[in-house]
Amino acid sequence: MFTVLRTTSEILMAGIAITAFSLLLYALSFNLRDRVARSFALIMVCVAVIFTAEAIGSTASSEFGISTWLRVQWVGIVFLPTAYLHFSDAVLATTGKPSRGKRRITIRLAYLGSVVFLLALPFSWLVGPLVIGDAPAPHLQPTVLTNFFVLFYGTLMAMAWYNFIRAYRRTMTATSRRRLLYLAISALAPALGSFPVLPFGPGLVADHALLFWSLVLINNLVVGTLIVVMAYSVAFFGVPWSDRVIKARLFKWIMRGPLTASLTLAVVTLVRRGGEVMGLSYTAFVPILMVGMILLCEHLITLFGPLAERWLFYGKEVKELEAVRRLESQLLTRNDLTQFLEMVLAAVSDRAQARGAYVVALGASGSEAVVRTGETRFDKSDAEVVIPDAVLQNVPNYEEGRVDFRWGDDLILPLMNGTPEKPELLGLLGVSGGVGLSLDPEQKQSLERLADRAAMALRDRRVQQQVFSAMESISPQVDLVQRLRAAARFDREGLLAEEEVLPVDADLVQSVKDALTHYWGGPKLTGSPLMKLRIVEEATEDFEGNRANALRAILKKAIEQVKPEGERRFTGEWLLYNILEMKFLEGKKVREIAMRLAMSEADLYRKQRVAIEVVSKAIAEMEAKAREEPGDDGGLPGN
Numbered sequence: 001m002f003t004v005l006r007t008t009s010e011i012l013m014a015g016i017a018i019t020a021f022s023l024l025l026y027a028l029s030f031n032l033r034d035r036v037a038r039s040f041a042l043i044m045v046c047v048a049v050i051f052t053a054e055a056i057g058s059t060a061s062s063e064f065g066i067s068t069w070l071r072v073q074w075v076g077i078v079f080l081p082t083a084y085l086h087f088s089d090a091v092l093a094t095t096g097k098p099s100r101g102k103r104r105i106t107i108r109l110a111y112l113g114s115v116v117f118l119l120a121l122p123f124s125w126l127v128g129p130l131v132i133g134d135a136p137a138p139h140l141q142p143t144v145l146t147n148f149f150v151l152f153y154g155t156l157m158a159m160a161w162y163n164f165i166r167a168y169r170r171t172m173t174a175t176s177r178r179r180l181l182y183l184a185i186s187a188l189a190p191a192l193g194s195f196p197v198l199p200f201g202p203g204l205v206a207d208h209a210l211l212f213w214s215l216v217l218i219n220n221l222v223v224g225t226l227i228v229v230m231a232y233s234v235a236f237f238g239v240p241w242s243d244r245v246i247k248a249r250l251f252k253w254i255m256r257g258p259l260t261a262s263l264t265l266a267v268v269t270l271v272r273r274g275g276e277v278m279g280l281s282y283t284a285f286v287p288i289l290m291v292g293m294i295l296l297c298e299h300l301i302t303l304f305g306p307l308a309e310r311w312l313f314y315g316k317e318v319k320e321l322e323a324v325r326r327l328e329s330q331l332l333t334r335n336d337l338t339q340f341l342e343m344v345l346a347a348v349s350d351r352a353q354a355r356g357a358y359v360v361a362l363g364a365s366g367s368e369a370v371v372r373t374g375e376t377r378f379d380k381s382d383a384e385v386v387i388p389d390a391v392l393q394n395v396p397n398y399e400e401g402r403v404d405f406r407w408g409d410d411l412i413l414p415l416m417n418g419t420p421e422k423p424e425l426l427g428l429l430g431v432s433g434g435v436g437l438s439l440d441p442e443q444k445q446s447l448e449r450l451a452d453r454a455a456m457a458l459r460d461r462r463v464q465q466q467v468f469s470a471m472e473s474i475s476p477q478v479d480l481v482q483r484l485r486a487a488a489r490f491d492r493e494g495l496l497a498e499e500e501v502l503p504v505d506a507d508l509v510q511s512v513k514d515a516l517t518h519y520w521g522g523p524k525l526t527g528s529p530l531m532k533l534r535i536v537e538e539a540t541e542d543f544e545g546n547r548a549n550a551l552r553a554i555l556k557k558a559i560e561q562v563k564p565e566g567e568r569r570f571t572g573e574w575l576l577y578n579i580l581e582m583k584f585l586e587g588k589k590v591r592e593i594a595m596r597l598a599m600s601e602a603d604l605y606r607k608q609r610v611a612i613e614v615v616s617k618a619i620a621e622m623e624a625k626a627r628e629e630p631g632d633d634g635g636l637p638g639n
Contacts, residue, residue: 005213010058011269012220015262017051019224020044022257023231026250036094036237039087040230043190046083047227049076050194058137066138067130071121073196074140078117078126078149080194081156082110084187088163091183094237095170103163110156117149137212139196157191183233189226193219228254248309255305260297267293337461338371344454345373348431351446352411352439356432359415359454362425376432377410406435413447415455417462426458512616515555516584525551530619534626558618559585562611570597576611583608 024044027037050073057069089103120126126149128141164184171177235246268290275285345357356374370378404413411434417424429451431437439447514524526548530536539550563577570578578597582588588596594604 005210005217007269007273009213009216009220010055011262011266012217012224013051013055013058014265014269015258016220016224016227017048017055018261018265019254019258020048020051020227022253022261023227024048025257026231026253027234030235030239030249034237034239035090036087037234039083039090040234042083043080043087044227044231046076046080047190047194047223049073050080063130063132066132067140070130070138070140071127074121074127075118077153077194077196078121079114080191081153081160082107082114084160084191085110085156085163087187088160088167091180091237092163092167092170095167097166097170106159113152117145117152120145153195160187160191179233179236182229186226186229186233189223190230193223228258247312251309251312252301252305255301256298260294260301263297264290264293334461337457340457341371341454342373344450344457345371345429348429348447348450349374351443351450352431352434352437354431354434354437358430358432359427359458360430361427361458374432376430377408409433409435411435411437413451415451415458417455417459426455426462429454508620509613509616512555512558512619513612515551516580516612516615519552519555519584520587521548530554533619533623535619535622538626554619554622555615556585558615558622561618562614575607576614579604579608579611580615 021044024041027041027044030037032038032041053069053073053076057066057073060066060069086107089099089107092103093099117126125143125145127146128143130138131141132138161184164180164187168177168180168184171180232247232250235250236243239246268286271289272286341359345359348354348357354374356372356376358370358372358376358378360370372378404411406412407430409432411431413429413431414425415427415429417426431447511529515528515530518524518526528551530551531547533554535554536547536550539553540547543549543553559577559580562580564573568574568578575597579593582593582596583590590601590604594601597604599607
């Protein structure tokens, strides 16, 4: 029983270290810009160091190895209380109570104190030599300075908890109070569970080893659970996402990261130690078992993760969210449409025994694209064509069935939408040389059915485009609501914040792309959210109040920052600038730019996306610099 408890405790120690490191990566990946998340990351660093060193030290065979890892453990212990004080101050500031100077000075003094204790660690002043005796586990002997550190540790933890209480009292909504309560309670576990109590009472537990390891096991279970609860509470700080998205993202992260790694480690450790006890060879079996366990966990998460996510996080929104998921899975992309139309045209050519066929899709501004197979009247390089008005005028207003007509030697079947009373022309299906073909009734019926299939695909694609346009039109308002929710989660004054100072996500890149698309004029430029930037407001004075020209100048300035030094060339280092210059400033077509730069259109689009992100970053830096100019009071008072 003693061996089982000790082994289980050691596995849990390693599991806590894995979980802490994973949650550290989560905080650094998704809300690094938030001060609460950054200070929480410091706590996770300390916890990871503490439990990693303890787990490795428990398996070390030499006294030097044990002593070394126990001292490494104290590195995390020394900085843990200071990290907690820093974290609690960030939480309190988020609720609208920023530091006026005293708390900031206290935090700096606390870090200085931690550094002093750290410098004392290698000289055996903070903790003494290794003790291996009657105690249940090896430990470092306490010294006089250790008692001062215990006072330092307890004082800072008390101050941190006082800040948590103040933050809790300042929140008004039930949801925010509940999450801050979770945060305050869960913060106790790493604070109390990470401190080594064995050096202060080795004789007390020497005769009760079973009780000691039982308490260690319970402590590790509680710490491992509550640091996840703590991460859950922190995940809501500083991100403009809905609660459902935050919960689902953290859930997936924990399932695929700490849970999978911890279960794999537990199984491998148990099998390895069981083999040692039984004297069996395990060397070849352990890596196979490790890989199998990882694959099994990932497979189970893939199968049951969506069900758990739906049950835990969807609630009453399940119908709406399921509709969105179906839209994503059933989305008919441009590539899907092209592939389907190519299959239709292949069937048309086969049924009619024609030398080729084509489909021209029509839009509000005329013909949009052409899909072809075999020999047609269009060149293979033509992605967009212009249908003569004379041809479109030949499209009959049918009342019963489908009526075809001719375009030169080609047989044309109009692809219609709507009803005979209100027909809408979606496109044209042409059969090359179809006028001279002798088609029997069965062939004509097959062609009409294939034309119906092509019209159905064009109709579905158009409906999806209308859905996307509607989503794009409401996106800024929905994004603003989410950003206001993020700003006001823990500070009710956040609802009064200016839009420009709210946390942003990827909307800046999209706004820059839209504005560049209408660089020489258009609603995406004149109605761009970028008009609200301070740099645009300041530049407006230089353009006699014309905000469109001011924004155009800012965009050009940002593009110029991408430009390398020297004379313009068509080399790799000039690639991003050349794409921006030719596509948006000169207005050249994609195919022309791709040929000039000797690259595929797909590669061009990827590089264009990178170039727009670089321009967006330049604009963000210019805006940040403008807000940091003397006299700007955009920051929080007292910080």
